[in-house]
Amino acid sequence: MMVELPLGPLIVGIDGTALDAATAEMLRQPAVGGVILFTRNYQSPEQLRALSEEIRALRSPRLLLAVDQEGGRVQRFREGFTPLPPLALLGRWYASHPDRARDLAYRHGRVMAAEVLGHGLDLSFAPVLDLDRGSSVIGDRSMASDPADVADLGAHYIAGMKDAGMRCCGKHFPGHGSVEADSHDEVVVDDRDLEALADDLAPFAELAGELDSVMMAHVCYPARDCEPAGYSRAWVIETLRERLGFRGVVISDDLDMAGASPAGSLAERVSRSLAAGCDAVLVCRPESARGLIDSESGWTSPETGTLERLYGRAMADLEEQALVPEFRAWRDSLRALS
Numbered sequence: 001m002m003v004e005l006p007l008g009p010l011i012v013g014i015d016g017t018a019l020d021a022a023t024a025e026m027l028r029q030p031a032v033g034g035v036i037l038f039t040r041n042y043q044s045p046e047q048l049r050a051l052s053e054e055i056r057a058l059r060s061p062r063l064l065l066a067v068d069q070e071g072g073r074v075q076r077f078r079e080g081f082t083p084l085p086p087l088a089l090l091g092r093w094y095a096s097h098p099d100r101a102r103d104l105a106y107r108h109g110r111v112m113a114a115e116v117l118g119h120g121l122d123l124s125f126a127p128v129l130d131l132d133r134g135s136s137v138i139g140d141r142s143m144a145s146d147p148a149d150v151a152d153l154g155a156h157y158i159a160g161m162k163d164a165g166m167r168c169c170g171k172h173f174p175g176h177g178s179v180e181a182d183s184h185d186e187v188v189v190d191d192r193d194l195e196a197l198a199d200d201l202a203p204f205a206e207l208a209g210e211l212d213s214v215m216m217a218h219v220c221y222p223a224r225d226c227e228p229a230g231y232s233r234a235w236v237i238e239t240l241r242e243r244l245g246f247r248g249v250v251i252s253d254d255l256d257m258a259g260a261s262p263a264g265s266l267a268e269r270v271s272r273s274l275a276a277g278c279d280a281v282l283v284c285r286p287e288s289a290r291g292l293i294d295s296e297s298g299w300t301s302p303e304t305g306t307l308e309r310l311y312g313r314a315m316a317d318l319e320e321q322a323l324v325p326e327f328r329a330w331r332d333s334l335r336a337l338s
Helices: 021-027 045-056 088-096 098-117 147-164 194-207 233-243 258-263 266-276 286-294 325-337
Strands: 010-013 032-037 064-067 069-071 169-173 213-216 219-221 225-228 249-254 280-283
Touching: 010 286, 021 032, 021 286, 032 045, 032 280, 045 064, 069 098, 088 098, 088 147, 098 147, 098 325, 147 194, 169 194, 169 249, 213 233, 225 233, 225 258, 233 266, 249 258, 258 266, 266 280, 266 286, 280 286
Parallel strands: 010 032, 010 280, 032 064, 169 213, 213 249, 249 280
Antiparallel strands: 219 225
């Protein structure tokens, strides 16, 4: 049964490879606006298309469907998909062959986006715009250590995504790559001064006009605000919106992460993120999403059309693209590099 209902602020994780009645009912709740899929939700290309269709049929406007399909160690769908090399490979090529690296960045974004769209999803949370400067969780997920290199490669990666018909999401603002600790596991503090932080901000500043969405970092930067960035109006409104002129969608990182814990309970984390200026929040554990919805706190939904701006619109059928020699060559080149 399809229901007519505006999209809410929660982008939630679910269990299983098909919808059961309880999950379908959860996804019809007003607080929900999207679904993020993981490896636990994937068996095969055919199954993924069927699951996407099930989710799309639940509501109008339909729920946003997202995934983390960065490549390297963060690629949720593998069997039947092109194995994507980690983004750090682009930076290594850039150091000696910048034109080749730009071309690879475009191919990476184009193939990734075409394959994700071709299976019924809207968005991969990509590209990573963090610098590779010692983070245990970012590492080879970053394109490079130099902000100008990341901005240049990021622009070509985004062009590939958009030519496939996918919107983009720069992460993790204002930069997670220069602090070693992992915000999945602990509260992370970056004690550097604002001058030092400027390098991490630079790719986001350079690409602000190209980014359709931005994901916030669960990192505290006391030089600007003692709150983690996703709870900070100083970062979301004053810096991202006003200083950088960003006009896209702001999304929190997963609120189940330890780095999000300073705000208190999960419900409080949602409230604090939305109050800081986030349009939507990620809650990736299905049990957490169910608990939140059961105790729903009257959170304000995004303005009508906000999440819908991130819908994917594939430029061509994936099977048709696979018949094009150039597209097959792009896939083969990425497979070889992996």
